[in-house]
Amino acid sequence: MRSTGPVSRIGRSLAAVTATAAAGAVAALGLAASPAAAAPTGTTAPRPGDTCTAADLGTRHPYIKTTEVSPAITHFKGWYVTEGTTGEQTVSTDTTTVIAVSVGLNDTIETSFAVEALSNVKATVGLDVKLEYTSTSKESNSVTWNLTQPGYYGFYKGTKKVTGTYGSLNCNRTQQDDGSWALEWTEGPGSGSFTTFTTLEEGAVRCQDSVPADSIMAKAQALLDCGSAAAKTDDRAGAAAPTAQQKPGRLGQRPAPTSGASTEQPRSTGHSARAALDCSAEAYKIAVPGKPLSWGAPLLADDGVRLRPSSIFSAHLDNWRLCNVTEQNGVLEASLWNWGNGGCATVAEENAATDRAVLRTVPCAEDDLQRFYIYRDVPGSPKIGVQNKYTGSMMGYDRYADGEFIRQYSSGRQDGSGTFDLIGV
Numbered sequence: 001m002r003s004t005g006p007v008s009r010i011g012r013s014l015a016a017v018t019a020t021a022a023a024g025a026v027a028a029l030g031l032a033a034s035p036a037a038a039a040p041t042g043t044t045a046p047r048p049g050d051t052c053t054a055a056d057l058g059t060r061h062p063y064i065k066t067t068e069v070s071p072a073i074t075h076f077k078g079w080y081v082t083e084g085t086t087g088e089q090t091v092s093t094d095t096t097t098v099i100a101v102s103v104g105l106n107d108t109i110e111t112s113f114a115v116e117a118l119s120n121v122k123a124t125v126g127l128d129v130k131l132e133y134t135s136t137s138k139e140s141n142s143v144t145w146n147l148t149q150p151g152y153y154g155f156y157k158g159t160k161k162v163t164g165t166y167g168s169l170n171c172n173r174t175q176q177d178d179g180s181w182a183l184e185w186t187e188g189p190g191s192g193s194f195t196t197f198t199t200l201e202e203g204a205v206r207c208q209d210s211v212p213a214d215s216i217m218a219k220a221q222a223l224l225d226c227g228s229a230a231a232k233t234d235d236r237a238g239a240a241a242p243t244a245q246q247k248p249g250r251l252g253q254r255p256a257p258t259s260g261a262s263t264e265q266p267r268s269t270g271h272s273a274r275a276a277l278d279c280s281a282e283a284y285k286i287a288v289p290g291k292p293l294s295w296g297a298p299l300l301a302d303d304g305v306r307l308r309p310s311s312i313f314s315a316h317l318d319n320w321r322l323c324n325v326t327e328q329n330g331v332l333e334a335s336l337w338n339w340g341n342g343g344c345a346t347v348a349e350e351n352a353a354t355d356r357a358v359l360r361t362v363p364c365a366e367d368d369l370q371r372f373y374i375y376r377d378v379p380g381s382p383k384i385g386v387q388n389k390y391t392g393s394m395m396g397y398d399r400y401a402d403g404e405f406i407r408q409y410s411s412g413r414q415d416g417s418g419t420f421d422l423i424g425v
Contacts, residue, residue: 045061045116045120045123046063048167048184048185049184049185049186051185052171052183052185053183054183054381054419055415055416055419056183056185057172057377057383057384057385058394058395058413058417059171059385059418060113060168060188060190060387060412061113061116061168061169061185062113062116062167062169063166063167063168064124065166065167065191067163067164068162068163069127069160069161070160070161071161071215072099072219073157073158073219073220073223074096074157074159074200075093075094075095075096075139075141075156075202076093076155076223077091077093077143077155077239077242078152079240080152080153080239080240081149081152082150083150085150086147086148086150087146087147088144088145090143090144091145092141092142093142093155094242096223098135101130102194102195103117103118104193108353111355112355113393114410115131118131118194121162121194127198128198129198136157139200141157143155143202145203147204151206151207152207152226153204153205153224154206154223154224155202155203156203156204156205157202158202158216159197160198161195161197162196162198163194165192165193166191166192166193167190167191168187168189168392169185169186169187170186170188170385171186171375172184172186172188172330173375173377174186174330175330181378183377183378186329186330188331188375189389201216203220205221206224207224207226209221223246225243277323277335277344277364278324279321279324279337280323283319284319284322284422284424285318285319285421285422285423285425287310287420288307291400293307293308293402294308294423295308295320296308297318297343297345297361298317298360299317303360304359305345305361306406307401316339317338317339317340319340319425320338321336321339322334323344332376333371333372333373335371335372336372342363344364344365345360345370345372346361346362346367347359352369355393355408355409357391357408358405358406358407359395359405369389369391372388372389372395373387374386374422382421382422386420394409394411395407395408395420396413396417400417
């Protein structure tokens with residue numbers, strides 16, 4: 001680890017630290033004008049360009065970019081019914097397609113971000129879709145139907161498969177046309193694709209039945225291969241051999257990402273090499289606004305970053321430098337190097353998919369787990385939100401208390417406890 005003077009790109013991204021005699025504090029990133037008040041957000045899901053408040057800096061929300069609804073047959077069996085074999089029949093169907101609920105790369109819908117994304121899908125398409133992890137393979141394959149006429153039937157179970165892409169909205173400062181600044185929901189990193197489905201329906205359909213176009217029943221009828229000689233046979237009863245169309249498709253289908261849309265989590269690089277970082281000359285405290293506790297790095301490797309009071313005995317464990325700083329669309333990206341223990345803040349790789357995983361420090365490496373996006377309040381305010389690049393989760397804490405861990409939350413902390421002050425020291 002080497003700590004150098006501020007390089008030019010950092011100088012462009014970070015404003016000079018200035019003393020404030022009245023408050024006895026030091027202002028942080030990009031301070032030029034007085035803070036502007038932002039209108040509070042409504043209760044509905046935010047959209048790009050909606051206003052947000054400083055309390056939202058530590059949160060994020062999904063928004064649905066594209067959706068596609070298509071009928072899908074999940075279970076099917078061709079069945080011959082002759083005179084004398086009509087009436088109620090129970091048929092065990094074959095699995096043709098398995099549809100699993102997913103958001104991004106996570107099949108387990110356990111985080112608030114994934115649940116909110118699927119709830120937004122439900123509102124967008126106006127269908128009662130699954131909001132938790134499940135798959136159509138968990139459904140019974142048995143179909144019972146009362147048959148009143150002979151014919152070649154398709155016994156089926158089907159659903160409406162809903163796929164599409166989502167984006168991630170973060171609160172960040174945006175310069176207005178008149179030169180002023182305001183906080184707005186802007187599209188940040190963390191886009192991806194989703195899959196869900198509606199409740200399964202079941203039934204039986206014949207080749208000669210008239211059915212609505214683009215319906216689940218029409219999809220089942222197409223699997224009957226009604227033009228074949230076998231479909232016209234009327235001298236047998238019972239199961240029909242599956243056609244090529246009726247054979248199982250690929251399991252666990254998931255839509256391919258839309259061009260230009262990244263997945264929820266980028267690939268992590270290895271931890272083996274120690275990175276040589278270009279760090280700012282300035283050090284900062286990442287503090288709870290208006291209160292004495294701030295991020296304190298651990299002395300022990302198996303401990304985590306905690307809220308700690310700052311004092312002359314803190315041994316610089318409460319001092320952080322921003323390293324390898326870049327800026328895109330007004331959002332800073334940086335590694336957080338701790339002056340006291342020489343490590344970089346990270347989420348442990350084995351806990352990357354775990355909500356409330358503890359923030360730790362490890363030897364610095366070229367690794368997206370050690371990279372963080374920093375969302376800023378309007379110039380003149382030191383308030384920020386911090387997001388891990390690899391997991392997409394926001395940093396926050398469960399409660400304000402000495403020794404409380406800093407943790408990751410997929411959607412952040414809605415009570416404002418994910419908003420911090422970046423204070424120069």
